[in-house]
Each structure stands twice: as structure tokens, then as C-alpha cells.
Amino acid sequence: MVETTDNSAVLALRPGDVVVLSRDGLDALISALREADYDVTGPTVRNAAIVLGPVSSTSDLPVGYRDEQSAGRYRVVKEDDERCFQWAVGPGSWKGEFFPSKQEQWRAVRSGETYTFVEPRFESPSLAIFGARPCEVAAIGVLDKVLSQGTYGDARYVSRRRDLFVVVAECGAPASTCFCTSMGTGPGASDGFDLSLSEISDAGGHRFVVRVGSERGGAILSTVARERASSEDLVARERLLEDAETTMSRRMPSGIAAVLAHSQESPRWSEIAERCLSCANCTLVCPTCFCSDVHDVTDLSGAVIRERTWSSCFDLEHSYLHGGSVRASGGSRYRQWMTHKLSTWWDQFDASGCVGCGRCIAWCPVGIDITEEAALFEQDAQLPEPEASAR
Amino acid sequence: MSVAATHTRPTLAVWKFASCDGCQLSLLDCEEELLALAEAVHIAHFTEMTRTSVSGPYDVSLVEGSITTPEDAERIKEIRANSRRLVAIGACATAGGIQGLRNFAASGDYAGTVYAHPQYLSTLDTSTPISEHVTVDFELHGCPIDKGQLLEVLLASLAGRRPVITGHSLCQECKSRDTVCLLVTGEGACLGPVTRAGCGALCPSVGRACFGCFGPSDTANTASLAARLANDGATELQISRLFRTFNANAPAFLAESRAHESTEVAVHFSASRIVRRP
Ligand code: SF4
Ligand code: SF4
Ligand code: SF4
Ligand code: SF4
Numbered sequence: 001m002v003e004t005t006d007n008s009a010v011l012a013l014r015p016g017d018v019v020v021l022s023r024d025g026l027d028a029l030i031s032a033l034r035e036a037d038y039d040v041t042g043p044t045v046r047n048a049a050i051v052l053g054p055v056s057s058t059s060d061l062p063v064g065y066r067d068e069q070s071a072g073r074y075r076v077v078k079e080d081d082e083r084c085f086q087w088a089v090g091p092g093s094w095k096g097e098f099f100p101s102k103q104e105q106w107r108a109v110r111s112g113e114t115y116t117f118v119e120p121r122f123e124s125p126s127l128a129i130f131g132a133r134p135c136e137v138a139a140i141g142v143l144d145k146v147l148s149q150g151t152y153g154d155a156r157y158v159s160r161r162r163d164l165f166v167v168v169a170e171c172g173a174p175a176s177t178c179f180c181t182s183m184g185t186g187p188g189a190s191d192g193f194d195l196s197l198s199e200i201s202d203a204g205g206h207r208f209v210v211r212v213g214s215e216r217g218g219a220i221l222s223t224v225a226r227e228r229a230s231s232e233d234l235v236a237r238e239r240l241l242e243d244a245e246t247t248m249s250r251r252m253p254s255g256i257a258a259v260l261a262h263s264q265e266s267p268r269w270s271e272i273a274e275r276c277l278s279c280a281n282c283t284l285v286c287p288t289c290f291c292s293d294v295h296d297v298t299d300l301s302g303a304v305i306r307e308r309t310w311s312s313c314f315d316l317e318h319s320y321l322h323g324g325s326v327r328a329s330g331g332s333r334y335r336q337w338m339t340h341k342l343s344t345w346w347d348q349f350d351a352s353g354c355v356g357c358g359r360c361i362a363w364c365p366v367g368i369d370i371t372e373e374a375a376l377f378e379q380d381a382q383l384p385e386p387e388a389s390a391r
Numbered sequence: 392m393s394v395a396a397t398h399t400r401p402t403l404a405v406w407k408f409a410s411c412d413g414c415q416l417s418l419l420d421c422e423e424e425l426l427a428l429a430e431a432v433h434i435a436h437f438t439e440m441t442r443t444s445v446s447g448p449y450d451v452s453l454v455e456g457s458i459t460t461p462e463d464a465e466r467i468k469e470i471r472a473n474s475r476r477l478v479a480i481g482a483c484a485t486a487g488g489i490q491g492l493r494n495f496a497a498s499g500d501y502a503g504t505v506y507a508h509p510q511y512l513s514t515l516d517t518s519t520p521i522s523e524h525v526t527v528d529f530e531l532h533g534c535p536i537d538k539g540q541l542l543e544v545l546l547a548s549l550a551g552r553r554p555v556i557t558g559h560s561l562c563q564e565c566k567s568r569d570t571v572c573l574l575v576t577g578e579g580a581c582l583g584p585v586t587r588a589g590c591g592a593l594c595p596s597v598g599r600a601c602f603g604c605f606g607p608s609d610t611a612n613t614a615s616l617a618a619r620l621a622n623d624g625a626t627e628l629q630i631s632r633l634f635r636t637f638n639a640n641a642p643a644f645l646a647e648s649r650a651h652e653s654t655e656v657a658v659h660f661s662a663s664r665i666v667r668r669p
Contacts (some may be wrong), residue, residue, distance in 0.1 A: 047598070048578060049571040072619065074575045092569055101567035275618075278610035279584035280559065284566035297543065298550040300427040310567055315559045316609045330612065365562070365574045365584045366619045 013218035019226040020233050021208045023082075026197075027058050028224040029167075033128045036220060038165055041097065042130035043090060050076060050090035052097075055130050062087055069175035069358065072367025082206050085131060085199045088175035089357050093287035094129055094136055098157045099147065101310045105294065110302035122156045128165035135178075135355040137168050137192040138185035139287035145349045146290050165216070168193040172240045174248050177358030179371055182251035185355045187244035189213075195221060198237040209237045250371045252342070252356065253378040260343040263377050264335070272373060273330030275366050280312035282360035282368075283337060288353050291318065313337050338370060401450035401549065404436035406470055408456025408463050409490055409518060413535035414481035415439050415455045420538045428542075431549055447473035451548050453541075454527075457483040457490060457518040464515070464524060471525035478544055479521040482534035482637040486606055489534075491518040491640040520640070529554065534604040534637040537589050558609035560584050561601050564592035573600050580620050582633060585611035585643070602636060607643035617647055627651045 013019065021029065033040050034056065042055035045062045055061065067087040068075045074091070108115040132140075140161075147157040171180070171187035180186030189196045194217030198209040209229055212218040253259070283289040293311035298304055311318050313336040319326040327333045345353030354370070361369045405415050416439060421428060435445040452474035458464050471477055482488050493501050498516045502509040521527055531540055540556055547554035557563075561583035565572060570592050573579040579600025583592070587605040594601050607613070617630050625633075634648035 047571040048576045051569065051571065072575060073577070074572075075577065091571055091575075096569070274612075275615050277584040277612045277615055278560070278608075279562040281562050281566060281572070281584070284563060295555045296552070297555050298546050298552065300424055300431055300546065310563070312559075312563065314610075315557070315563070317557060317559065330610065333610075363572060363575055365572070365581075366615050 012215075012222045013212050015212050015214055015218060017212045017218060018229040018234065019210050019212075019221065020229050021197075021210055021224065021226050023058055023084075023206060023208075025224055025226055026084075026208055029195075029221065030055060030057055030130065032220050032223050033130070033165065033167075037125055038128035039125045040128045040130050041094075043087075045076060048076060049074065050087055052090070052092045052094065058084060061085075061131065066173060067175055069177045069362040070367075071177070071361050071369045071372075072364055074362045081201075083172075083199055083201050085169045085171075085197070086173045088171065088173060088178055089133055089136065089359060091285055091359065091363055093285065093357075093359070094132060094140060095143065095287050095289075097127060097129070098140075098143065098160045099154070099290065099292075100156070103156060103308050105306040105308055107306070108304040110304075115304070122159040124160060126163040126165065127160060128167065130167045131169040131197070132166060133171055133357070134168055134186035134189040135180045135183070135357045136287055137166055137189060138180075138183075138355045139357065140164075140166075141192055142288045142349070142351055142353065142355065143290060145351060146288075165220075166193045166195075166213075168196045170196060170198045170237075170241060171244050172199060174244050175358060175362070176249060177361040178248055178356065179250040179252055179358060180356035181245050181248050182254070183352060183354060183356035187248075188241045193217070198240055200233065200236045200240065202236055204232060204236070207233070209233050250358065250361075250369075252354070252371055253374055256374045256378065257343040257346050257352075259374075259378050259381045260339045262381065264339075266377065266380060268373070268376060268380065269331035269335045270329070272334050272368065275368055276314075276330050276334050277366060278314045278330055278333055279365060280314040281363050281365060282370075283312040283314060284310060285359040285363045286341075286354075287357060287359070288341075288355065293317065313340065334368075338373065341370070342374065400431065400433040402435040402445070402447075403432045403545070404447065404449040404452045404470075404474070405434075405439070406436070406452060406454045406456075407438070408454065408467065408484070408521075409459040410456030410481065410483040410488065412439060412455070414484075414533075415453065417480075417536050417538045417541050418453070421542055424542060428545065432545070449474050451476045451478065451545070454479050454484050454521050455481055457487045457520060458515070458524055459490060459493075459518045460514050462513075467521060467524050476528045476548060477521075477525065478529045478531060479527045480531045480536050480541065482532065482604060482606060483518075484521045485530045485532055486638040486641040486644075487518040487520050489637050489639075492635070493518055494640055495635070518640075531556070532587050532605045533589055537591065539591075540589055557588055559588055560608045560610075561586045561588050561590070561592055561595075561605070564588045564590070565595050568592060568596060570596045573598065574619075577623075580623065580625055580629075580633065582616070585613050585616050603634070603644065604637045606638035606641045611643040613643050613647035614650070617651065627653050 040055045043050050044053040044060050050062045061084040063084050064081045065076050104120050106119045108117050147154040168189040193213040196211040291311045292308045294308045296306050314333050316325040341353040479485050494517045544554045574581040581600035582603035583601040586603045587608045589605050631648045631651035634644040638644050
């Protein structure tokens with residue numbers, strides 16, 4: 001058991017404090033969260049991937065796993081490694097926790113000639129997300145703008161989001177698909193967390209540098225055996241993040257919002273459409289895509305149920321108006337996705353709709369790469385305008 | 392007076408053409424809802440359930456199976472004339488089914504292989520979907536259909552609303568239930584990206600790649616998926632076969648299997664003939 005050598009053992013830890021936990025300490029943190037009645041959800045290995053699920057101890061984490069990702073390809077590999085966070089991101093994002101793929105909005109129950117409207121009550125234990133990546137925390141910030149701020153918040157989202165406890169795990173092993181550096185969302189975490197972990201494994205041993213981001217983060221960490229962070233620990237964390245940045249090979253061009261705003265008629269859209277399957281995987285794995293469909297169904301008792309399901313701009317029904325779909329071509333659908341993520345999202349929510357997690361690249365069955373396409377659009381924009389051609 | 396007004400409840404009829412009965416049995420599979428359904432509709436003709444048959448006209452006819460004989464080509468017209476709404480159910484009724492493989496073979500080739508005395512058979516050279524013969528009000532896909540979707544079509548009919556049934560890709564159902572993608576993890580050659588949703592991603596959820604039994608989605612880009620499969624090492628023969636199963640004659644799948652057709656496919660057909668023992 002690690003002796004508590006930190007003076008703050010008597011005083012609660014405060015935002016900005018930095019301590020070091022052993023793996024046992026991390027287990028104690030998980031237990032403390034569970035004792036405080038949090039539903040602790042985090043990464044775990046299932047079906048050849050790192051997915052999200054309940055976490056009751058560090059042995060539920062992907063200990064010794066790393067992921068290999070490239071366009072249209074994802075593999076997990078088990079190695080003889082004590083580290084828990086040597087991988088980037090899996091297919092599932094925390095979006096599903098706040099914004100489930102299917103949700104009843106209300107039902108109208110019939111008795112005789114009258115209907116009674118019943119709204120579901122959204123009550124669930126407080127959620128602690130354990131080991132979220134900085135880009136994923138940024139994505140929750142983006143979703144907040146869409147689903148909880150503004151005039152009409154989404155009731156379920158707001159209730160699940162309200163008491164969210166965030167334990168972020170800074171990135172030491174970005175995948176080849178990652179480009180958070182160019183989106184300003186990682187690999188280090190700057191805000192939006194209660195506690196931030198950086199996993200170190202060097203001559204000084206296997207440990208977690210933990211930064212406190214909130215009062216309640218400090219309070220819960222104060223109950224756990226820990227050590228004061230040394231200057232070596234702080235340097236090791238800096239090195240971890242620097243190495244992560246150097247390994248990140250993909251990037252998003254910085255002026256892409258303006259470039260796309262002027263690329264609406266580009267022939268590139270139909271070229272991409274030859275490859276694009278309109279399968280919607282990119283939008284559904286994206287941690288910020290929020291599109292949904294609402295429909296009313298009936299049952300044999302005469303009740304009417306209004307339900308909301310995930311949808312996507314790759315879906316023909318998504319742009320269906322009387323008489324047909326507005327976005328009938330594959331090119332127009334891909335244009336909607338890419339332009340919304342990187343350009344019109346700014347107009348709508350004063351933010352980028354992309355945080356650089358790379359999921360849409362890895363989980364696209366045909367490996368269409370949003371950064372590669374963006375670079376081509378940028379290149380086109382730098383070429384002299386072609387002579388007015390027959391459109 | 393309208394047909395419906397002569398009965399207190401709408402009438403339902405279930406018809407069979409060339410098929411295995413699996414789709415119509417989906418109605419009996421609706422075990423929990425069956426009694427309530429039997430109260431809401433009058434099941435007037437359904438030989439898998441009862442020998443009693445009430446004559447038409449019918450409010451809703453569910454039609455299973457494909458058209459493979461001259462008699463059936465006539466019978467479907469009578470059923471159409473006797474039905475206010477006609478719903479084609481299953482891969483046979485919507486795309487010609489697995490028996491639609493005969494459309495790729497020379498006339499009588501399969502019959503000669505399977506039957507000892509094919510001269511007693513009277514069949515058409517092709518197996519075709521119901522929509523090639525009469526107007527169809529709604530098509531329910533799958534081999535077999537999904538009982539939830541069947542119920543939804545019936546409920547929608549009863550309420551006079553559009554059924555909530557989509558034509559988008561199966562991948563959306565995988566993602567909605569957190570099934571990890573088999574194609575991207577290298578676990579299977581999955582047809583999900585070009586296949587219509589509806590089964591709830593049944594196969595991928597148990598680790599089996601989708602083999603397209605719901606037929607092409609609304610926006611199926613089969614050529615791009617085929618290129619990916621070839622890149623993963625699939626041969627032309629394998630790709631052609633992948634698209635040539637239950638929905639071999641659905642236009643998007645037909646075009647793709649033809650694009651990868653090689654002499655090998657034809658050779659394989661004759662080599663696979665069943666050798667009859669005396
Ligand atoms: S657009 Fe792609 S890289 Fe950007 S946040 Fe969405 S899934 Fe991640
Ligand atoms: S990119 Fe498409 S699915 Fe995503 S939020 Fe925009 S319109 Fe919706
Ligand atoms: S970009 Fe890829 S994942 Fe997205 S719809 Fe097209 S093929 Fe599917
Ligand atoms: S397993 Fe198949 S259906 Fe599911 S997402 Fe992957 S490609 Fe699509």
C-alpha cells in the first residue's frame with residue numbers, strides 16, 4: 001500500500017493539484033466513484049475491439065492492448081504490457097450514453113375515446129466516464145451546444161449529462177487515424193474534466209499522474225492513497241504528450257471551413273460518391289453527429305408511440321420532402337456530411353463539428369478519409385480558377 | 392357498400408406462390424401479439440393456420456413466393472383483383488428468391504438435375520417477383536421477413552398510416568446496437584453496407600457477416616463494396632456468388648454478380664449437378 005505523503009491528506013485536493021497514483025490507487029479511485037453511486041463506464045475489450053462498458057476495477061480496462069487503425073481497418077493486439085491506455089479510441093463514443101440510438105419521446109394511451117399522454121421519466125444514476133480521451137471530452141462539449149444549450153434542451157440528454165463525472169485519460173498512443181492536434185482537442189486535456197490521468201511507464205515504474213480539474217474531483221481523489229507528483233513525473237507527462245503529437249501524421253487544413261464553403265459545385269463530390277457507400281457508418285461513429293428521425297407508431301391496444309431514432313444525412317429518408325429526397329445523389333450526401341462537420345457547423349454552433357478522433361476514417365468500410373479529401377479540396381482552392389466551364 | 396364495411400374487422404388473406412412458407416409462418420411467430428391481432432383482423436384465408444377459407448374480396452393480402460408457373464401468373468391477377476392492399480412478403484415475392492437462380496441457367500437445366508421425370512413439370516423459364524405481374528402496394532424484404540416488420544405493416548394498415556420501415560443500410564442497425572463492424576475488424580466479408588436494414592443486424596450481432604438476405608438498400612453502391620472485398624482478397628467467383636443468393640435478381644445485386652461473372656461460374660454450375668443414383 002502506498003503511504004500518503006502528500007500534505008493535502010488533511011486538506012482536500014483542489015483544482016490544479018497534481019498527484020501520482022499506482023495501479024492500486026487507480027483501483028481505489030474506481031471504488032470511490034462506485035461508492036459515491038456513480039455508474040462507472042469505461043473502455044473494455046469485447047468482440048475484437050475496445051468498446052465502452054461497465055468498469056468495476058482496472059482489470060476491466062484494456063490492460064496490455066493496443067489498437068492498429070488505418071482507413072477502413074481496425075485491429076486490437078494484446079501485448080505483454082502493464083499499461084491500460086496504450087490505444088487510441090474504439091468504435092463506440094460516449095454519445096450513446098446521452099443520446100441513445102432509440103428513445104421513446106411520449107406515448108398516448110387510449111381508453112375508450114380519450115387519450116392520455118405519458119412522457120417517460122429520465123432518471124438514472126449519475127454517470128462517471130472513466131478514461132475518456134481529450135477529443136471525446138471536446139466532443140461532449142460540442143454536443144452540449146447542440147442538445148442542451150439554446151432554447152430547447154433535450155430532456156434525456158440534459159438529465160444524463162447534468163452530473164457527469166469526467167475522468168479523462170490523456171493520449172499516449174494515438175492511432176494513425178487521429179488528428180486531434182490540428183483540431184486543438186488533444187492529445188493533452190486542458191479543461192472539461194474532474195480528473196485527468198496520464199499513464200507513465202518508465203524507469204520510475206508504472207504510475208498515473210493525476211491532475212485535479214474540479215472541486216468534486218479533488219474531494220473524491222482525497223479519499224484515495226496517493227503520492228505527490230515529483231518534477232520527474234511532470235516531465236514524464238510532458239514527454240508523453242510530445243511523443244504523441246510527433247506520432248500523429250494526419251492533419252486537417254486550418255482554412256478548411258472557408259475552402260468547403262466555396263466548393264459546393266466541385267466535381268470532387270461525385271468522384272467521392274463513386275467510392276462512398278452511403279452506409280452512414282461515419283456519421284454514427286462520429287461522437288458529435290446528432291441527427292435523428294422522429295416517427296409515430298401504433299400498437300394493438302390503440303396506443304400511439306412517438307419514438308426518436310438515430311439518423312444520418314446519408315439516409316435518403318433524412319432529406320425526404322413531399323415527392324422525394326432532396327439529396328438524391330451520393331455526392332450531395334457526402335457534401336452535406338463533410339461541409340456540415342467542417343464548415344456550416346461553425347455558422348450554426350460557432351464550433352467545429354469535428355474533433356479529430358479519426359473514427360469516421362477507420363470505420364468507413366471503404367476507407368474514405370476526411371483529412372485526405374480535405375487536403376484535396378484545399379489544393380483545388382489554391383489552383384487558379386478554371387475558365388468558366390459549361391455546368 | 393365497401394368491402395370492409397360488410398365485416399366488422401378488416402379481412403386478411405395470406406397467399407403462397409413458389410416459396411418455402413417461412414415468411415408466412417412469421418405471422419404465427421408473432422406469438423405474443425397473435426391473439427390481439429386475431430381480434431383486430433379477420434383472418435379470412437391462411438392455410439398454414441386453418442383450412443377454413445372465406446371468399447374475398449380482402450382488405451389486405453400478404454403474398455409470399457415468386458411466379459414460376461403459367462397457372463401462378465394467372466392466379467396472382469385474381470388475388471390482386473380481390474385485394475384492396477397487396478403486400479409482397481419475402482425475398483421470393485420481392486426478388487424471385489433463391490429459385491431465381493434458374494434465371495441464370497438454360498431452360499430446364501435445374502429441373503433435369505433435380506427431378507427424375509421433368510417432363511411432367513410445367514414451369515416458366517424464370518422465377519419473377521410479384522411486382523413484375525401485378526401492382527404491389529408494399530414490399531417487405533428478407534429471407535425470411537422480420538416478424539416485427541410484418542406486424543408493423545399490419546398495424547400501419549389498421550391505423551391507416553405509413554409503415555415505419557426504412558430502406559437504409561444494415562450498418563445503421565449494427566451501429567445502433569453497438570455491434571462491432573466485422574468488415575473493418577477483418578472478421579467477415581459483410582454485405583451490410585449495401586443491404587437493406589430490417590433484421591436488426593441479426594447476423595453481425597452473432598459474428599456472422601451479412602449475406603444480403605434483405606436485398607439491396609435504397610442507395611446500394613455494390614461496385615465500391617466489391618472493390619473493397621477484392622482488395623481484401625476475395626476472388627471474382629467469390630464476389631459473384633456473394634451477390635447471387637436469395638436476392639440474385641434484385642437489380643443492384645444482379646448487376647454486381649454479372650460484373651464479376653467469369654467462365655468459372657458457368658463451369659461450376661455444370662460440375663455441381665447432382666449425380667442421380669439408379
Ligand atoms: S468527423 Fe470523423 S474525425 Fe471528426 S469527430 Fe467525427 S468521427 Fe471524429
Ligand atoms: S454531418 Fe450529417 S449526420 Fe452529422 S450532424 Fe451533420 S447532417 Fe447530421
Ligand atoms: S464515407 Fe464511408 S462510412 Fe461514410 S457513408 Fe460513405 S462509405 Fe459509409
Ligand atoms: S458488420 Fe456489416 S452490417 Fe455491420 S457495420 Fe460492419 S459492414 Fe455494416
